[in-house]
Amino acid sequence: MTTTKKSLKNAVGTQQKKNIETDYQDDDEIIDINEVRRRKGITGEKKFFFIACLRSFYEDEEFRFSVKSLTGLASYIAGWRIFYVNTHHGYRLMKYSSILSEIHGLSKKTREIANREKEEKKHYKSKYYSKKQ
Numbered sequence: 001m002t003t004t005k006k007s008l009k010n011a012v013g014t015q016q017k018k019n020i021e022t023d024y025q026d027d028d029e030i031i032d033i034n035e036v037r038r039r040k041g042i043t044g045e046k047k048f049f050f051i052a053c054l055r056s057f058y059e060d061e062e063f064r065f066s067v068k069s070l071t072g073l074a075s076y077i078a079g080w081r082i083f084y085v086n087t088h089h090g091y092r093l094m095k096y097s098s099i100l101s102e103i104h105g106l107s108k109k110t111r112e113i114a115n116r117e118k119e120e121k122k123h124y125k126s127k128y129y130s131k132k133q
Contacts, residue, residue: 031091041084043091050102051110053077058114070107076099 036043057063057073067073074096077083083094 019031026069028092028094030087032090036084039082041082041091043086046083046094046102047106050077050099050106054103054107054110055114059118060109070103071100074103075104122130 031039033035035045042049053063053073063073063076067076077097078094078096080130081093081097084091091114
């Protein structure tokens with residue numbers, strides 16, 4: 001079997017993608033709730049935390065210097081290693097792909113709200129600051 005440049009490039013790209021997803025895992029280590037608390041992990045409703053991260057990503061410049069896209073934001077959040085998912089036998093670290101899907105699911109609505117609030121602030125400034133001068 002001969003190897004072409006394209007098939008070699010595809011194989012290398014696939015391997016790099018797998019490395020991104022598995023860099024944040026401890027081989028799916030299952031731990032108990034006491035260990036999660038010792039590691040200061042979050043096990044409950046993570047939706048509100050992800051919304052707060054997305055809002056600061058869209059509104060502020062906090063993430064703009066280190067993160068350029070939602071996938072970068074997901075890898076940045078996965079790097080914190082604080083989100084744990086309940087399994088039948090304990091808790092395991094939330095995977096990068098799960099964080100990415102949660103963020104993508106929440107991003108559209110959060111972006112719309114952030115843009116609407118920006119417009120309201122801009123309208124408020126133009127309305128009231130122009131009267132004072």
